[in-house]
Amino acid sequence: MSAPGSFKRVALIGFGLIGGSIARAARLQGLADEIVTTARSEKTRARVRELGVVDRVVESNVEAVRDADLVILCIPVGACGAVAAEIGPHLKPGAIVSDVGSVKGAVVREMAPHIPAGVHFVPAHPVAGTEHSGPDSGFAELFINRWCILTPPEGVAAEATEKLRAFWAGLGAKVEIMTPDHHDLVLAITSHLPHLIAYTIVGTADELAQVTESEVIKFSAGGFRDFTRIAASDPTMWRDVFLTNKEAVLEMLGTFTEDLSKLTRAIRRGDGEALFDHFTRTRAIRRGIVEIGQDSAAPDFGRPHEALKKS
Amino acid sequence: MSAPGSFKRVALIGFGLIGGSIARAARLQGLADEIVTTARSEKTRARVRELGVVDRVVESNVEAVRDADLVILCIPVGACGAVAAEIGPHLKPGAIVSDVGSVKGAVVREMAPHIPAGVHFVPAHPVAGTEHSGPDSGFAELFINRWCILTPPEGVAAEATEKLRAFWAGLGAKVEIMTPDHHDLVLAITSHLPHLIAYTIVGTADELAQVTESEVIKFSAGGFRDFTRIAASDPTMWRDVFLTNKEAVLEMLGTFTEDLSKLTRAIRRGDGEALFDHFTRTRAIRRGIVEIGQDSAAPDFGRPHEALKKS
Numbered sequence: 001m002s003a004p005g006s007f008k009r010v011a012l013i014g015f016g017l018i019g020g021s022i023a024r025a026a027r028l029q030g031l032a033d034e035i036v037t038t039a040r041s042e043k044t045r046a047r048v049r050e051l052g053v054v055d056r057v058v059e060s061n062v063e064a065v066r067d068a069d070l071v072i073l074c075i076p077v078g079a080c081g082a083v084a085a086e087i088g089p090h091l092k093p094g095a096i097v098s099d100v101g102s103v104k105g106a107v108v109r110e111m112a113p114h115i116p117a118g119v120h121f122v123p124a125h126p127v128a129g130t131e132h133s134g135p136d137s138g139f140a141e142l143f144i145n146r147w148c149i150l151t152p153p154e155g156v157a158a159e160a161t162e163k164l165r166a167f168w169a170g171l172g173a174k175v176e177i178m179t180p181d182h183h184d185l186v187l188a189i190t191s192h193l194p195h196l197i198a199y200t201i202v203g204t205a206d207e208l209a210q211v212t213e214s215e216v217i218k219f220s221a222g223g224f225r226d227f228t229r230i231a232a233s234d235p236t237m238w239r240d241v242f243l244t245n246k247e248a249v250l251e252m253l254g255t256f257t258e259d260l261s262k263l264t265r266a267i268r269r270g271d272g273e274a275l276f277d278h279f280t281r282t283r284a285i286r287r288g289i290v291e292i293g294q295d296s297a298a299p300d301f302g303r304p305h306e307a308l309k310k311s
Numbered sequence: 312m313s314a315p316g317s318f319k320r321v322a323l324i325g326f327g328l329i330g331g332s333i334a335r336a337a338r339l340q341g342l343a344d345e346i347v348t349t350a351r352s353e354k355t356r357a358r359v360r361e362l363g364v365v366d367r368v369v370e371s372n373v374e375a376v377r378d379a380d381l382v383i384l385c386i387p388v389g390a391c392g393a394v395a396a397e398i399g400p401h402l403k404p405g406a407i408v409s410d411v412g413s414v415k416g417a418v419v420r421e422m423a424p425h426i427p428a429g430v431h432f433v434p435a436h437p438v439a440g441t442e443h444s445g446p447d448s449g450f451a452e453l454f455i456n457r458w459c460i461l462t463p464p465e466g467v468a469a470e471a472t473e474k475l476r477a478f479w480a481g482l483g484a485k486v487e488i489m490t491p492d493h494h495d496l497v498l499a500i501t502s503h504l505p506h507l508i509a510y511t512i513v514g515t516a517d518e519l520a521q522v523t524e525s526e527v528i529k530f531s532a533g534g535f536r537d538f539t540r541i542a543a544s545d546p547t548m549w550r551d552v553f554l555t556n557k558e559a560v561l562e563m564l565g566t567f568t569e570d571l572s573k574l575t576r577a578i579r580r581g582d583g584e585a586l587f588d589h590f591t592r593t594r595a596i597r598r599g600i601v602e603i604g605q606d607s608a609a610p611d612f613g614r615p616h617e618a619l620k621k622s
Contacts, residue, residue: 028619078583102533127533130610131597141616146532172619176529186522189515191533197508198534200574202593204500204567211497217599218487221457222413222438222502223509225606226537232597235590242578242586253575256515263511264564267553272389275553279546282513286442286543288528295536299441301612305452308339308483 003030005166011068012037013061013083015048016234017129018100019074020138023054025171028140038064039135040075047135062090070167072124073099073111078240081110088114096120096160102187102237104151104180106244112153120160125149125183126173127191131232144172145293151180188248192241193256196249198230199238314341316477322379323348324372324394326359327545328440329411330385331449334365336482339451349375350446351386358446373401381478383435384410384422389551392421399425407431407471413498413548415462415491417555423464431471436460436494437484438502442543455483456604462491499559503552504567507560509541510549 010032012019019037026032035054038061039045049057058064065071065087073080080099091097097115101107104123115121128146130137148168152161165175178186205216205224216224242249266274289295296302321343323330330348337343346365349372350356360368369375376382376398384391391410402408408426412418415434426432439457441448459479463472476486489497516527516535527535553560577585600606607613 025619127530129533132610137610139616140619144617144619147530149530172617186526186530187533189519189522190527190530190535193515194512194534194538196574196578197512197538197571199590199593200571201505201508201567202596203574203589204504204563204570206592206596207570208500208563208566211500213596213599215497216501217596217603217605219438219458219460219497219501220600220605222440222498223505223541224501225600226541227505227508228593228597228600229606229612230534230537231590231593233590233594235587235594238590239583239586243581243583246578246581249578250575252515252519253571255519256512257571259515259518260508260511260564260568263507263514264561267507267557267560270554270557272550272554275550276546278514279510279542279544279549281517282510282539282542283544283546285513285517285524285528286539288524289531289536289539292528294528294531295539296614298615299443299448301540301614303607303612304609305450306455306483308336308451308455 003170005163005168005170006031007033007069007167009034009036009068011064011071012054012074013064013071013087014074015039015044015135016074016133017137017142018126019072020053020135021140021142022072022074022171024138024140025143027053029170031167031170036064036068044135051135061087065090065092067092069095070164071095071097076237076240077101077103077107077244080107081114084111084114088116091116091119093118096122096164098122098124098164100124100126102191102241103245104183108151108153108180120157122150122152122156122161122164123180124164124168125151125187126168127187128173129233131229133234133237141172143168146173148173148175149183150175150177151183152177184245184248188245188252192245192249193252195230195233195238196242196253197256198227201227202231314481316474316479316481317342318344318380318478320345320347320379320381322375322382323365323385324375324382324398325385326350326355326446327385327444328448328453329437330383331364331446332451332453333383333385333482335449335451336454338364340481342478342481347375347379355446362446372398376401376403378403380406381475382406382408387548387551388412388414388418388555391418392425395422395425399427402427402430404429407433407475409433409435409475411435411437413502413552414556415494419462419464419491431468433461433463433467433472433475434491435475435479436462436498437479438498439484440544442540444545444548452483454479457484459484459486460494461486461488462494463488495556495559499556499563503556503560504563506541506544506549507553507564508567509538512538513542
C-alpha cells in the first residue's frame with residue numbers, strides 16, 4: 001500500500017471497455033489491494049467472474065461501494081445521477097467518488113447532490129477508447145499516453161484530487177485539470193462533433209438509392225471506412241453524450257455547418273485556390289498530433305498489409 | 312514475358328504514392344521487363360533515380376511513352392488532359408493507356424480526344440492510398456485486397472481491358488468494371504464526401520476561439536485524430552477531385568446535409584430514441600466492412616499501444 005495512487009479497495013461500477021481496462025491496468029500496476037466490481041446485467045457479471053481480472057464480483061451497486069476507498073462509475077453518462085442517488089448513503093467517509101463520463105457539466109449536476117459530506121467527488125474523463133464495448137473489450141494499455149481530464153468542483157480537498165491524479169498516472173495516463181464547462185467545450189469539438197458527423201455520413205451512405213450498400217462497403221477503403229470505426233461506437237454511451245452536452249455540441253455544429261457551406265460554395269464556383277489553401281492548412285494539424293504522440297506516424301494508422309504473393 | 316498481365320515496357324508518368332507503389336509491386340511481381348518513369352520536377356526524378364526501384368528515369372513525358380506497351384498516368388486528375396495531348400502523337404500503336412485518377416467521367420472527357428486510333432484507352436482507379444505523398448511514400452503492398460475499378464469506354468478492345476485487369480490482379484488488387492458515371496457516384500459517397508467532411512471539421516477546429524489549437528491537438532484521441540489523417544491527404548489531388556466531380560459531390564452533400572439536420576433536430580429536442588436507433592444502424596455497417604476484409608477487425612485500426620511500465 002505504499003505506491004502513490006494506490007488504494008486499499010477500489011470499486012468499479014460497470015465493466016465495459018473503460019471499467020474493464022481500469023481493472024486490468026490497476027491490477028497489473030498494483031494500484032489496488034482489492035478490486036470489487038459489479039455490472040447491471042447478470043450476464044456481464046458472470047463473464048467478469050470468468051475473466052478473473054478482479055477480486056470480487058458482487059450483485060449490487062450498494063454492495064460494491066461498501067468500504068471502498070475509491071469508487072468509479074464506469075457507466076453511460078445518463079445513468080450516473082441515479083446510481084449516485086443509490087450509493088450515496090452507503091459511501092465510506094473519506095472515500096473518493098469518480099466517474100469516466102465524456103460529459104462533465106451534466107455529470108457534476110446530476111451526481112453532486114447525492115454525494116454526502118466527507119466523501120470527495122472528483123469527476124474524471126479518460127480521453128481514450130476503441131469502437132468495441134462490453135466486458136471483453138478492455139485492455140491494460142488503453143490509457144497509456146492518453147489524457148485523463150479531472151474536473152474537481154470548487155472546495156474539493158486537494159489531497160483527493162492529487163490521489164486520483166496519481167492513480168490515473170499509474171494507469172499510464174497524463175492528467176490535466178479544468179472546469180467542467182471548459183471540458184465540455186473542448187470535447188465537443190475533439191470528440192462529440194466528430195462522432196456526430198461520422199454517425200451522419202455512415203447513415204447517409206446507407207440510404208442512397210443510386211449506390212448499393214454492397215458497393216459502399218466494397219469501395220470503403222477510399223476514406224469511408226475510417227468513419228465507420230467511429231460510427232461503430234457504443235450507441236447508449238453516445239446517445240447520452242449528445243443529450244447531456246447539447247449546447248456545446250449545437251454550438252460547434254453551427255460553426256461546422258458554416259464552414260461546410262464555405263467549402264461547398266468553393267466547389268460550386270470552381271474556386272480551386274480556396275480549396276487548395278484550406279487543404280494545405282489542415283494537413284499541418286495532423287503533423288501536430290503525430291508530433292506530440294497522440295497518433296501513429298505510420299501511414300494509414302499503421303493498418304496491417306499482407307505481403308504480395310508471387311503469382 | 313509469359314506471366315498474365317505482364318508487359319514488355321511499362322511507362323509511369325508521375326511518381327507519387329500511387330506511381331511509386333505500382334513500380335515497386337510490378338517489379339516484385341515481374342509484371343514488366345522494363346519500367347520507365349518520369350516526373351514533372353527534377354527533384355522528384357533525382358529521388359527516383361536514387362531509390363533505384365525503376366529501370367530508367369527520363370526527362371520528359373514524350374520520352375517516357377516511346378515504345379511503351381502500357382502507359383499509366385499517375386498524376387492529379389486535373390493534369391491528365393494536357394498530358395494526354397502531349398503524349399498522344401507519340402504513343403506506340405497497340406499500346407494501352409491508363410490512369411489512376413479518383414474521378415473517371417472528367418478524365419475520360421479530357422483524355423479520350425487525344426488518344427489516337429489503334430491505341431487502347433482503359434481508365435482505372437485503384438481505391439487505395441494513405442495520407443502520405445511523394446516519391447518515398449509508395450510501397451509494394453498498397454493494392455493488396457483493395458479494389459481497382461476499370462471504366463473502359465464503349466468500343467475498347469476486350470483484350471486490352473483483360474490485359475489491364477490481369478496487370479492489376481498481379482499487383483494484388485481485385486478488379487471491377489463499371490461506367491465512369493456510376494464510378495463517380497460511388498466514389499462521391501465512399502471517398503469524396505468523407506474527405507470533404509474531414510477537411511471541413513479539421514478546419515473548424517483550427518479556427519475556434521474558445522478552445523485553443525493545442526487543446527484540440529492534445530485531446531484528439533477522443534475521435535478528432537481519425538479525421539486529421541484523411542484531412543492530411545494531398546491538397547492538389549483533392550482540389551482536382553472536387554473540381555472535376557462537382558455534380559456528384561454536391562448531390563451527396565445535399566443528402567448529407569439533410570441527414571445532419573435530422574440528427575441536429577433529434578439532439579435539440581432530446582429525442583434519445585431517434586439517436587439510439589440511428590447509432591445502432593450505423594454500427595452494423597462497420598461489421599460488413601470488416602467481414603469482407605476492407606478494414607482491420609483490430610480495435611482502433613490496430614494502432615500500436617505501448618506496454619505498461621511498472622511504476
